[in-house]
Amino acid sequence: MSDITANTVQQLQQQLAQLKQEIQKIIIGQDAIVEEILVALLAGGHCLLEGVPGLAKTLMVRTLSQALDLAFRRIQFTPDLMPTDIIGTEILEEDHATGKRFFKFNRGPLFANIILADEINRTPPKTQSALLEAMQEFEITYGGQTYSLDRPFFILATQNPIEQAxxxxxxxxxxxxFLLYIKIGYPTAEEETAILNATTGSKKVTVTPVLAAAEIQQLQQLVREVSINEDLVQYVADLIRATRPDTSTVPYVKEWVRWGAGPRAGQALILTAKARALFKGRYAVVMEDLQAMAYPVLRHRVLMNFKAEAEHITADHVTEELLKTISRKNTVLVK
Structure with missing residues (x-):
């Protein structure tokens, strides 16, 4: 595959497995959540994590940063946070040799590889929008000058679904x-017991860095080279178009959906399916990859109407119905 040798590919695969093991030293259970976060990292996108307090969202991100040899910054979003607090600002400095004064750009916490945007929905839209250019273009513009961000650049934002005030x-x-919208649920009974045993004693666990920036970029390049059958690409196109009430032939969508997903959803689904295939040790996408990633890809891109909200019908319900319907229409693709 391109200029990456077979030995390098094998080594990167082993390091991916080691990375998950390092994270599991601290994070008990939540295997699917950890996998989805790593898939987003491999695909070169960003994640929005939602869960009630106490489910280790922040700990999960911090553990990931410890297992990767990358620069990490945490930003606690608050109502009084300003855009300059995260992207940086110019400060007036003086050259002691000449006495001349000049403005110097002082870089903010966004200039790191992994950014934890904690409780992102607690800050006003003005500050939230300051992330847009960084997330999409991987650069920041201030005072008419553009500053490139280091790669890889990975934002993990958290939000609490309970408190709305x-x-x-x-x-x-x-x-x-956001490439993926990941919802974190409560642990199982066995996992909760294991968490209590692991976190209330004196034993300390050390996380060892596994992957560096260059290796992650190699993996992200490798993801792009994972193959996908043309029939599966067409399946993705059919699935995305079926989320739109004006073009969908699925009655469920016409009844509950206000706006469907755009083309970026199809791109996200294919990229994350490729990343999942690589994570599983395969170099070709299968239907299972697409169906597994459809939920976190479509969850925030399919907007429900007022009737759906009143009946507690969610985007996940729509995705579940579409996966059943579109698969039946394309039976050749799931053999």
Whole structure:
């Protein structure tokens, strides 16, 4: 594959497995969540994590940063946070040799590889929108000058679904910039017992860095080279178009959906399916990859109507129905 040798590919595969093992030293259970976060990292996108307090969202991101040899910054989003607090600002400095004064750009916390945007919905839209250019273009413009961000650049934002007072819901345009929208649920009974045993004793666990920036970029390049059958590409196109009420032939969509997913959803689904295939040790996408990634890809890109909200019908319900319907129409693809 391109200029990456077979030995390098094998080594990167082993390091991916080691990376998951390092994370599991700290994070008990939540295997599917960890896998989805790593898939987003491999695909070169960003994640929005949603869960009630106490489910280790912040700990999960911090553990990931420890297992990767990358620069990590945490930004606690608050109602008084300003755009310059995250992208940086110019400060007036003086050259002691000549006495001349000049403005110097002081870089903000966004100039790192992994960014934890904690409780992103607690800051006003003005500050939330400051992330848009960084998320999409991997660069920041200030004072008419553009500054490139180091790669890889990975934003993991968290939000609490319970408390709505004093929050600012993310606009759809910014939600769409997140590759995956991951919902974190409660642990199982066995996992909860294991968590209590592991976190209330004196034993300390050390996480060892596994992957560096150059290796992650190699993996991201490798993801792009994972093959996908043309029939599966057509399946993705059919699936995305079926989410739109004006073009969908699925009655369920016409009844519950206000706006369907755009083309970026199809791109995200194929890229994350490729990343999942590589994560599983395959170099070709299968239907299972697409169906597994459809939920976190479409969750924030399919907007429900008022009737659906009143009946507690969610985007996940629509995705589930579409996967059944479109698969039946394309039986040749799931053999």
């Amino acid at each position: 004093g929050t600012y819901p993310l606009p759809e345009a910014q939600l769409d910039r």
